[in-house]
Amino acid sequence: SNGTAPAEVSNVAAQLSASAAEPGKTDWTQETLSVVVVGASGDLARKKIYPALFALYVEDMLPENFSVYGYARSKMSDEEFRDYIGGSLTCRVTDEDSCGDKYDTFLERCYYQPGQYSDESDFKALSERMTGTEKDRKKANRIFYLSIPPSIFTAVAGCASKAASSPSGWTRVIVEKPFGKDSESFAQLERELSNFLTEDQMYRIDHYLGKELIENLTVLRFANLVFEPLWSRNYIRNVQVIFSEDFGTEGRGGYFDQYGIIRDVIQNHLLQIVSLFAMEAPVSLDAEHIRNEKVKVLHCMKQLTLDDVVVGQYRGRQGKGHSYPGYLDDDTVPPGSLCPTFAAVALFINNARWDGVPFLLKAGKALANRRTEIRVQFRNVPGNLFSDRLSLNGMDLDRSTNELVMRIQPNEAIYLKINNKIPGLGMKLDTTKLDLTYKQRYNVHLPDAYERLILDVVNGDKRLFIRNDELDAAWALFTPILKEIESKKVQPELYPYGSRGPVGSHYLASKYGVRWG
Ligand code: NDP
Numbered sequence: 398s399n400g401t402a403p404a405e406v407s408n409v410a411a412q413l414s415a416s417a418a419e420p421g422k423t424d425w426t427q428e429t430l431s432v433v434v435v436g437a438s439g440d441l442a443r444k445k446i447y448p449a450l451f452a453l454y455v456e457d458m459l460p461e462n463f464s465v466y467g468y469a470r471s472k473m474s475d476e477e478f479r480d481y482i483g484g485s486l487t488c489r490v491t492d493e494d495s496c497g498d499k500y501d502t503f504l505e506r507c508y509y510q511p512g513q514y515s516d517e518s519d520f521k522a523l524s525e526r527m528t529g530t531e532k533d534r535k536k537a538n539r540i541f542y543l544s545i546p547p548s549i550f551t552a553v554a555g556c557a558s559k560a561a562s563s564p565s566g567w568t569r570v571i572v573e574k575p576f577g578k579d580s581e582s583f584a585q586l587e588r589e590l591s592n593f594l595t596e597d598q599m600y601r602i603d604h605y606l607g608k609e610l611i612e613n614l615t616v617l618r619f620a621n622l623v624f625e626p627l628w629s630r631n632y633i634r635n636v637q638v639i640f641s642e643d644f645g646t647e648g649r650g651g652y653f654d655q656y657g658i659i660r661d662v663i664q665n666h667l668l669q670i671v672s673l674f675a676m677e678a679p680v681s682l683d684a685e686h687i688r689n690e691k692v693k694v695l696h697c698m699k700q701l702t703l704d705d706v707v708v709g710q711y712r713g714r715q716g717k718g719h720s721y722p723g724y725l726d727d728d729t730v731p732p733g734s735l736c737p738t739f740a741a742v743a744l745f746i747n748n749a750r751w752d753g754v755p756f757l758l759k760a761g762k763a764l765a766n767r768r769t770e771i772r773v774q775f776r777n778v779p780g781n782l783f784s785d786r787l788s789l790n791g792m793d794l795d796r797s798t799n800e801l802v803m804r805i806q807p808n809e810a811i812y813l814k815i816n817n818k819i820p821g822l823g824m825k826l827d828t829t830k831l832d833l834t835y836k837q838r839y840n841v842h843l844p845d846a847y848e849r850l851i852l853d854v855v856n857g858d859k860r861l862f863i864r865n866d867e868l869d870a871a872w873a874l875f876t877p878i879l880k881e882i883e884s885k886k887v888q889p890e891l892y893p894y895g896s897r898g899p900v901g902s903h904y905l906a907s908k909y910g911v912r913w914g
């Protein structure tokens with residue numbers, strides 16, 4: 398390598414080279430990046446990984462010298478791979494912008510290497526090919542994105558670390574969920590992976606942490622004076638985290654039936670939201686400091702009991718001119734499966750801040766709409782001077798309490814429900830919203846979660862990745878209840894496709910004086 402900097406460096410390379418003297422920082426003027434997508438022929442790769450890499454490339458966020466290597470068993474030439482990727486790329490950065498040349502120059506950086514997942518010599522061949530694009534620089538850095546079924550995580554981690562890790566720079570590995578199915582299988586997976594990878598190299602993805610509003614949660618809490626003083630049992634009556642999808646498990650029944658909604662969504666995505674919501678202020682924004690606080694609050698969660706859990710499963714429904722299949726109608730689902738496609742859980746945090754406050758989590762497939770929200774219901778105003786007025790106007794006191802809603806998707810928004818005087822003579826009250834709808838306030842396309850997360854791996858930032866002790870704590874919370882549901886063969890309550898879910902979830906909420914928002 399001649400070690401000279403190229404005439405043109407990308408934004409990120411320029412920013413990073415400024416801090417290249419700092420130990421541990423990558424000097425992108427001198428180093429290369431190769432992203433290996435293992436499972437390159439798969440669904441996640443095509444749906445999320447290539448579009449995210451492309452968007453980062455279009456926005457000049459990737460180092461000057463970067464390449465993408467697809468790896469899977471399917472036979473494809475580089476050209477066929479480029480056609481395959483090309484089909485999934487859109488220019489999402491702005492409506493007007495045409496990505497023009499960038500489309501072609503991106504694809505020119507993509508290569509494909511077929512191989513088996515447990516064959517070291519195939520990984521060696523991949524590594525040798527990679528040196529082709531790495532040879533001009535001092536150091537070669539490599540990211541392996543394991544976009545494959547969990548049954549082959551360990552085999553791939555082993556082969557990649559022995560035969561294809563970078564000889565000169567860093568090697569990082571992105572692992573996708575599921576991280577096991579319970580405490581034992583998670584511990585086993587960790588033991589196996591740790592034979593080949595250090596904790597430092599491992600980036601465990603929970604893509605919910607890459608969503609714009611989830612990242613904003615810490616900003617909202619800790620960069621504003623007005624929320625944090627209210628953020629406790631003194632003022633908050635209950636917190637709801639609601640995940641609802643308006644489609645079923647069509648096409649994914651085989652995977653889903655092994656896991657069910659509690660493992661698929663609640664134990665990871667929703668619990669991550671609760672831990673960021675409820676944690677104490679971290680010492681700093683450093684990844685370890687944030688993750689320390691998340692683990693602490695996870696350890697404060699009270700063990701779940703069956704009477705605080707409701708499970709449901711969707712059944713088919715005949716709509717106007719269309720029939721919606723039930724979960725059991727999917728050929729890949731075993732007949733008579735009791736797998737829950739809906740669950741609601743009441744969770745309590747035994748610490749000084751949250752003692753007694755119900756955190757109600759609800760997740761379901763094939764419901765009436767698609768939305769993910771955090772809803773914070775505040776307590777009643779003590780000695781409310783307007784209580785007569787509110788009831789006179791037909792408003793129920795409970796419904797007129799303040800509520801803060803963070804709508805994670807779709808149509809991202811944060812709004813606060815307040816009571817307000819209707820303008821005019823007389824004194825009539827109304828409940829209305831202080832409304833921050835992102836589309837109206839910010840004229841930008843929000844990055845997809847995968848863009849943010851892949852960029853963080855490139856920059857070695859672990860704030861939005863899950864540490865192993867977080868997963869330990871998350872599984873410790875859910876494993877006993879999952880085992881109990883399975884061993885007692887708890888019958889899920891059936892709900893029609895496209896409905897609001899089983900009524901049991903309303904009974905659970907009302908047990909704690911809560912009405913779902
Ligand atoms: P796929 O089932 O599409 O598998 C990816 C690739 O792995 C396939 O193209 C295939 O490539 C290879 N493969 C599939 N099954 C096997 C097998 N039994 N043995 C060996 N190789 C196999 O997975 P996804 O792309 O959907 O998901 C990848 C990972 O991401 C998984 O861990 C999944 O749980 C996780 N994930 C996926 C999400 C999604 O939306 N798809 C969302 C969140 C997480 P080939 O035959 O060419 O070798």
Ligand code: BG6
Nearest residue numbers: 574604642661662666769806846
């Ligand atoms: C995945 C689950 O982790 O998240 C899916 O496996 C679910 O079942 C998906 O549909 C939801 O993600 P998003 O980003 O579309 O809300």
